[in-house]
Amino acid sequence: MSHFNKPDAGIRKRTSTFSRGRSNKPKPGLQKHNYSIEHMDGLGQGVCKQEGAITFIAKTLPGESGVARIHKRSKGVQFATVDAADELSPKRIAAECEHFQQCPGCHYLHTDYQTELSFKQDALTKIMQPLLRSGHLSEQSISVVAAPERLSYRNRMQLHYRHKYIGLVDAATNQVIEIPNCKMIRPEMQSEFDALYGDKTWSESRDGKGHCELYLDESGAVKETWNSDYADGGFTQVNDAMNAVLKSLVSDEILNAKKxxxxxxxLFSGNGNLSEKILEKSEETLPRVMVDVVPNNHEDYLKIDLFDEGALKRFKKLSSFTQFDSVLIDPPRKGFPALTYWMKACKPKQLIYVSCNAATMARDLQALEGKFTIDKMILVDLFPSTYHFETVACLSFK
Structure with missing residues (x-):
């Protein structure tokens, strides 16, 4: 059996799960709790229901048991970190990254990729239960598109610093966990990333705490910003390969519609990341209207804050068209509660809803009125090794 397939790799029975260095081990004296993991939740945490409490424990797997230390209680549940393991899952493997046990950035490197995808599909299916019960969606319509690479895909990385320490903030300890040998960053950014740890003169001119962002711009150059807004140079998906897959999937669904x-x-077009591919592949000229609040120089762009109460009224006033065959929407994590009003106004035959938060997508789709079917729901794994994923819902209206 290879090292990476050893089921006991990463967490050893009845030994500490933490490596030396700036550890995220809970402070001494925190209450111990016996655990037995029943299933995974949507945030990549193992769920334990025993000793009269619901406990969420990161970096565990179903079937595992042992002793954990409680580090937080909130709203009738508690959160814990493994102190010692008695039983380990045969699905457990050695994480390919040395920082995994401490780092809050990845959630599934302790199991194989197919198991990770199954956890994500289970999470999506659970979120969509109301739509499954209503008959708008069938479980057979839910599918998964896997990523070609599990590591070395991020073209953007935001790191937090406190004095001379730089890395990711662990919520359990509120400490910065340094990750000098992180496996997620693109090779093109490695030199600049290494420099942050190799030469910490940057800390001499920056007191207290803040953040640094490394990213690849459109030309492929590595950019570095300090204490600026996230995606200060313009928002891009962090996984180029899977963004290309997403664009092709969306364009095929729209161009291959029944009509x-x-x-x-x-809507929420940004710079046209998704719709540009549709226009490129369309055999005929396809009139398009893009709507968002970010800077955009396209002639068919309307700058409207879609969360503003008067957004729809303003759109009707400014747009050359008010009715559309196809509507494409890619909102931020909070979703788009006004979706049903826009569907009534635009009367589309097709809606493609792309979301980085399946819960708000489910809420918005449940609020839709009239007869519609979710023909496909596709989990696109833009964020391998984490609990995050993108979801594409393809709806047809009658």
Whole structure:
């Protein structure tokens, strides 16, 4: 059996799960709790229901048991970190990253990729239960698109610093966990990333705490910003390979609709990341209207804050069209509660909803009125090794 397939790798029975250095081991004296993991939750945590409490424990797997230390209680549940393990899952493998046990950035490197995808699909299916019960969606319509690479895919990395320490903040200890040998960053950014740890003169001119962001711009150059807004140079998906997959998937769904679209509305369009591919692949000229609040120089762009109460009224006033065959929407994590009003106004035959938060997507889709079917729901794994994923819902209206 290879090292990476050893089921006891990473956490050893009845030994500490923490390596030397700036440890995230809970402070001495925190209450111990016996655990037995029943299943995984949507945040990549093992769920234990015993001793009269619901406990969430990161870096565990179903079937594992042992002793954990409680580090937080909130709203009737508690959160813990493994202190010692009695039983380990045969699905456990040695994490390919030495920082995994301490680092809050990855959640599934202690198991194989297919198991990770199954956990994500289970999470998506659970979130969509109301739509499954209503008959708008069938479980057979839910599918998964896997990523080609599990590591070395991030073209953007935000690190937090406190004095001379730089890395990711662990919520359990509120400490910065340094990750000098992180496996997630793209090779093109490695030199600049290494420099942050190799030469800490940056700390001499920066007191207290803040953040640094490394990213690849459109030309492939590595950019570095300090204490600026996230994605200060313009938002891009962190996984180029899977973003290309996402764009192709969305364009195929729209262009292969039962009725070829004659007009396309792109809400929360950004710079047209998703809809540009549709126009490129369309055999005929396809009128498009993009709507968002970010800077955009396209002629078919309307700058409107879609969360503003008067957004729909303003759109009707400014847009050359008010009805569209196809609507594409890619909102931020909070979703788009006004979706149902826009669907009533635009009367589309097709809606493609792309979301980085399946819970708010489910809420928005449940609020839709009229007859519709979710023909496909596709989990696109833009964020391997983490609990995050992108979801594409393909709806048809009658």
């Amino acid at each position: 070829a679209p004659s007009r396309l509305l792109d």
